[in-house]
Amino acid sequence: MKALGYDDHPDIASAVGYANARLGRFAEARKWYDRALAADPGHLATLNYSGALHVAQGELDQARADLARIKTVCGNMTCPEYQQVERLIATKNQ
Numbered sequence: 001m002k003a004l005g006y007d008d009h010p011d012i013a014s015a016v017g018y019a020n021a022r023l024g025r026f027a028e029a030r031k032w033y034d035r036a037l038a039a040d041p042g043h044l045a046t047l048n049y050s051g052a053l054h055v056a057q058g059e060l061d062q063a064r065a066d067l068a069r070i071k072t073v074c075g076n077m078t079c080p081e082y083q084q085v086e087r088l089i090a091t092k093n094q
Contacts, residue, residue: 010040018049021056029053042073044081051085055092063089 007013017032030053036046051066063085070082077086 008035008039010036010043010046013039014043014046014049017046021049021053026053026057042069044070044073044079047073048081048084052088055085055088058092060089060092063092 013032013036017029017036020032021029033046033050036043047066047070051063054063054066067085070085071077074082
């Protein structure tokens with residue numbers, strides 16, 4: 001996807017970040033998520049992936065910040081992205 005030349009598009013940057021996260025390259029994933037959010041601060045997929053990565057790394061305050069941003073973008077707490085990150089945080093707190 002990087003070869004397509006659209007690295008700054010939030011969909012591409014988010015997907016590259018997600019792929020890196022799945023490969024365990026968390027610092028690289030964070031870099032791509034930051035790039036996606038710089039292009040579109042309300043990009044729901046990236047906020048979802050970012051929140052999940054924060055939870056996986058035990059950074060619950062940052063995950064909660066992503067959750068709050070998701071709520072703002074969705075306008076409620078019923079969108080799937082909000083519910084997914086909320087569930088991850090709750091599971092990590094147990």
